[in-house]
Amino acid sequence: MSSKYRVRYEKAPAIRMLAHLEVARVLERACRRSGLPVAMSQGFRPHQKITFATNLPVGVASEVEYADIALVGEMSTDSIRDRLVDALPEGMLVSAVAALPPGTAALQSQDISSTFQLYSAPEEAVQTLEGIQSADVIQIIRKKGTKDLESPGRFLKNIQAVSGGNNSASSASIQVELVTSATGGGLGIKDLLAVIREMPGGSGVWAKRVGLSILSNEGRKDPLDV
Amino acid sequence: MSNRDYWSELEPLLAQVEKPSRYIGGEYGSIHKDKVEVRICLSYPDLYELGASNLGLAILYGRLNELDYVAAERVYAPERDLEVLLREKEIPLLTLESRAPVNTMDLLGFTLQYELVYTNVLKVLDLSGIPLLAADRGEDDPIVIAGGPSAMNPEPVAEFFDLVFIGEAEDGVVSVADLLRKWKSDGKPGGRAAFLVEAAQIPGVYVPSLYVPKYGEDGAYRGVEALEGAPDTVLRQAVASLEGRKSQIPWIVPFVEAVHDRAVVELFRGCARGCRFCQAGIIYRPVRERPKKEVLEMVGESLAATGYGELSLASLCTSDYTEIREVLEGVRATAGNDLTLSLPSMRVDTFGIELAVLASPGKKGGLTLAPEAGSQRMRDIINKNVTEEDVLSAVQAAFESGWDRIKLYFMIGLPGETEEDVEAIVDLAQKILAVGKSIKGGNSGRLKIVVNVSTLVPKSHTPFQWAKQLAPEEVLEKQAMLKSRLRSRQIDFKWHEMAVSVLEGVMARADRRMSKAILAAYRKGCEFDAWSNRLNWDLWSESLSECGVDIDRMLGERDIGQPLPWDHISSGVTKEFLVSEWQRSKSGESTPDCRFDECSLCGVCQDLPLETRLASD
Numbered sequence: 033m034s035s036k037y038r039v040r041y042e043k044a045p046a047i048r049m050l051a052h053l054e055v056a057r058v059l060e061r062a063c064r065r066s067g068l069p070v071a072m073s074q075g076f077r078p079h080q081k082i083t084f085a086t087n088l089p090v091g092v093a094s095e096v097e098y099a100d101i102a103l104v105g106e107m108s109t110d111s112i113r114d115r116l117v118d119a120l121p122e123g124m125l126v127s128a129v130a131a132l133p134p135g136t137a138a139l140q141s142q143d144i145s146s147t148f149q150l151y152s153a154p155e156e157a158v159q160t161l162e163g164i165q166s167a168d169v170i171q172i173i174r175k176k177g178t179k180d181l182e183s184p185g186r187f188l189k190n191i192q193a194v195s196g197g198n199n200s201a202s203s204a205s206i207q208v209e210l211v212t213s214a215t216g217g218g219l220g221i222k223d224l225l226a227v228i229r230e231m232p233g234g235s236g237v238w239a240k241r242v243g244l245s246i247l248s249n250e251g252r253k254d255p256l257d258v
Numbered sequence: 259m260s261n262r263d264y265w266s267e268l269e270p271l272l273a274q275v276e277k278p279s280r281y282i283g284g285e286y287g288s289i290h291k292d293k294v295e296v297r298i299c300l301s302y303p304d305l306y307e308l309g310a311s312n313l314g315l316a317i318l319y320g321r322l323n324e325l326d327y328v329a330a331e332r333v334y335a336p337e338r339d340l341e342v343l344l345r346e347k348e349i350p351l352l353t354l355e356s357r358a359p360v361n362t363m364d365l366l367g368f369t370l371q372y373e374l375v376y377t378n379v380l381k382v383l384d385l386s387g388i389p390l391l392a393a394d395r396g397e398d399d400p401i402v403i404a405g406g407p408s409a410m411n412p413e414p415v416a417e418f419f420d421l422v423f424i425g426e427a428e429d430g431v432v433s434v435a436d437l438l439r440k441w442k443s444d445g446k447p448g449g450r451a452a453f454l455v456e457a458a459q460i461p462g463v464y465v466p467s468l469y470v471p472k473y474g475e476d477g478a479y480r481g482v483e484a485l486e487g488a489p490d491t492v493l494r495q496a497v498a499s500l501e502g503r504k505s506q507i508p509w510i511v512p513f514v515e516a517v518h519d520r521a522v523v524e525l526f527r528g529c530a531r532g533c534r535f536c537q538a539g540i541i542y543r544p545v546r547e548r549p550k551k552e553v554l555e556m557v558g559e560s561l562a563a564t565g566y567g568e569l570s571l572a573s574l575c576t577s578d579y580t581e582i583r584e585v586l587e588g589v590r591a592t593a594g595n596d597l598t599l600s601l602p603s604m605r606v607d608t609f610g611i612e613l614a615v616l617a618s619p620g621k622k623g624g625l626t627l628a629p630e631a632g633s634q635r636m637r638d639i640i641n642k643n644v645t646e647e648d649v650l651s652a653v654q655a656a657f658e659s660g661w662d663r664i665k666l667y668f669m670i671g672l673p674g675e676t677e678e679d680v681e682a683i684v685d686l687a688q689k690i691l692a693v694g695k696s697i698k699g700g701n702s703g704r705l706k707i708v709v710n711v712s713t714l715v716p717k718s719h720t721p722f723q724w725a726k727q728l729a730p731e732e733v734l735e736k737q738a739m740l741k742s743r744l745r746s747r748q749i750d751f752k753w754h755e756m757a758v759s760v761l762e763g764v765m766a767r768a769d770r771r772m773s774k775a776i777l778a779a780y781r782k783g784c785e786f787d788a789w790s791n792r793l794n795w796d797l798w799s800e801s802l803s804e805c806g807v808d809i810d811r812m813l814g815e816r817d818i819g820q821p822l823p824w825d826h827i828s829s830g831v832t833k834e835f836l837v838s839e840w841q842r843s844k845s846g847e848s849t850p851d852c853r854f855d856e857c858s859l860c861g862v863c864q865d866l867p868l869e870t871r872l873a874s875d
């Protein structure tokens with residue numbers, strides 16, 4: 033009766049200041065405006081069955097965010113995409129939709145690799161990030177206090193300076209790969225940005241997720257390749 | 259003008275502030291225009307999440323943007339964290355749409371929904387780099403205009419505004435925009451001063467600088483003198499009918515969670531119940547109901563356009579809409595049961611409860627009722643035509659329908675109030691609890707009665723405009739008495755902070771000399787005064803006393819013969835009617851609701867081109 037679809041959407045730089053909950057609300061409302069027959073949960077306060085598979089902090093943009101939407105009945109992925117594109121505000125373009133076969137594992141239950149591009153970082157940030165990568169233990173500062181993270185290199189993978197972009201001579205674009213495990217914990221993009229912001233010339237650094245894949249024994253897989 | 263691209267400087271900094279999406283614009287439904295002749299910025303001078311829910315400003319935003327030569331944009335008051343950054347980096351406040359500095363607009367309009375936003379108005383002006391006093395503004399500064407209910411006594415803020423619009427502005431703003439366009443394209447002949455004189459000719463436009471207040475030697479206010487070119491009185495404007503005006507409402511869907519995150523459809527304007535403390539009941543007369551067909555169309559359109567899962571049917575007293583039952587049934591028929599419906603302000607009787615049941619067939623959250631006073635004597639004085647029997651049968655019906663949490667609104671400080679009248683609030687709350695217990699029997703444990711007590715603030719243009727407001731120590735005494743008597747596990751007592759009501763009262767009936775005190779308070783750091791946790795009473799009382807404001811006098815009773823600072827602003831309701839209502843209140847005589855009963859000749863339908871319009875007509 034109900035069928036699930038995975039939607040890939042962007043969080044453009046213009047709306048990077050939205051919090052995750054705000055992005056979620058925008059998509060929920062767009063679903064209602066679009067007239068898509070979104071399945072509703074049962075219970076005291078029924079809500080639309082939408083699962084937000086990815087989650088970004090305030091200030092971080094993305095080209096590759098994912099949400100799983102349950103519809104009553106079936107629809108072509110093209111018309112789902114068209115309807116959402118019409119209903120979403122600028123900055124949240126839906127670039128692709130795939131039908132999920134029954135039993136597809138939720139994204140949150142899998143190990144994920146994300147590629148982030150950092151903009152307006154000081155040149156020296158590459159070394160700083162490499163330092164984090166090779167450290168035995170680092171301290172990360174969270175709202176609730178600091179905590180120690182052992183072998184941060186497990187989470188922080190390829191670090192490379194990239195050319196291009198409209199950066200001035202004194203700032204660089206850097207790409208990093210961050211791995212998050214289904215069990216949570218680890219290192220987030222927020223932690224990296226916080227470190228770079230403290231560096232001289234680092235206050236304007238910001239990030240965009242430019243790639244996301246599922247890690248499994250068979251290798252990397254695109255979330256829409258289901 | 260500076261060539262700095264302020265937005266590119268500001269945007270990255272937003273990551274450092276709380277809820278940065280308040281400041282980025284670009285919401286679904288916001289309107290962006292490039293080349294226009296007149297740029298107008300509308301401001302609700304409080305945080306975004308409060309302002310975004312304001313219907314009046316949304317209507318003006320839509321109305322102005324319908325004009326192809328106008329761009330209407332928005333700005334709200336920034337929170338402290340952003341203010342600090344703006345000052346440190348010397349970035350002025352920017353509009354949400356074009357992200358242009360607010361001081362590059364042609365017109366900057368503030369809505370004054372309550373008196374306690376006055377320091378925030380100064381904050382918005384200040385952060386925009388616009389001189390705070392109208393007299394100090396230059397030819398390149400925007401024309402600064404105010405509107406909204408508190409503008410009905412514009413005097414305390416008269417020195418801050420170039421113009422004040424009196425009444426419903428959806429047509430008046432178009433006249434102001436037209437005039438601006440013409441004046442600009444003619445090369446601004448005569449400069450700002452000439453523009454103001456021209457503007458004073460538009461019905462409803464008050465130009466404070468064209469009125470000179472007079473004071474007696476004893477400091478008493480003695481009225482104003484209108485300068486040449488200015489009308490003696492400025493008459494409130496109102497639309498004759500809501501029919502056919504539905505297309506004017508745009509639907510901006512905020513990113514930030516707004517205080518009222520829902521679609522709003524206005525059922526009607528005005529209320530003719532005639533509660534004598536109520537300013538809205540006077541300044542929005544007469545009752546003008548929107549035709550039912552248009553209400554239902556707007557419900558469907560607004561939900562489809564916004565994607566909200568919640569809808570509010572707004573008006574001063576929603577259950578009074580003549581075809582409310584049909585509307586509720588119609589809403590359910592189109593929107594289904596998943597929609598959360600909110601009906602603000604329900605009347606206190608069994609019919610009110612019937613409607614509440616219709617509105618929320620499943621879920622039973624809290625129910626709010628406003629008997630306003632505990633004793634019948636007091637309810638007669640304020641012309642709240644509700645009996646104790648009405649109240650008790652309403653709560654009985656509510657308990658029977660499944661509610662177990664009831665919130666009651668009362669006021670203290672009503673004219674002629676005795677200790678027994680205040681105690682009657684306690685008695686009524688206890689009777690209500692007893693009704694609940696008798697109905698719920700063994701399940702009484704979940705019953706909760708919330709008693710919310712505010713203090714009367716006599717407002718301009720009401721029959722109580724002459725009344726005495728409780729002095730600070732009297733408020734505290736009465737609150738202490740209620741606190742000690744309302745000690746029950748099942749009765750929660752909530753009260754309005756004394757300082758908030760006192761400050762509101764000092765502002766509400768002030769004359770123009772108050773502008774200095776507001777400015778002084780702002781300079782000392784007062785802001786967000788409407789938030790009881792942020793109102794700094796010490797700084798305020800310092801400012802008031804430095805500026806020679808005598809709080810007792812401001813809160814004291816006025817003489818009927820004495821000139822009032824808002825006498826030159828007419829709501830259309832005559833002073834004779836207000837006097838007679840003031841006198842009738844003293845003898846506890848009631849005055850009927852003119853919708854169904856006879857007209858009390860308040861003046862509105864006699865002096866303004868208006869009449870009551872009911873959906874059922």
Ligand code: SF4
Pocket residue numbers: 529530531532533536537538539574575
């Ligand atoms: S019912 Fe009374 S308090 Fe409510 S809006 Fe009407 S006049 Fe005002």
Ligand code: SF4
Pocket residue numbers: 530543544545852853857858859860861862863864869870
């Ligand atoms: S003039 Fe009469 S009908 Fe019109 S608002 Fe006043 S009391 Fe009501």
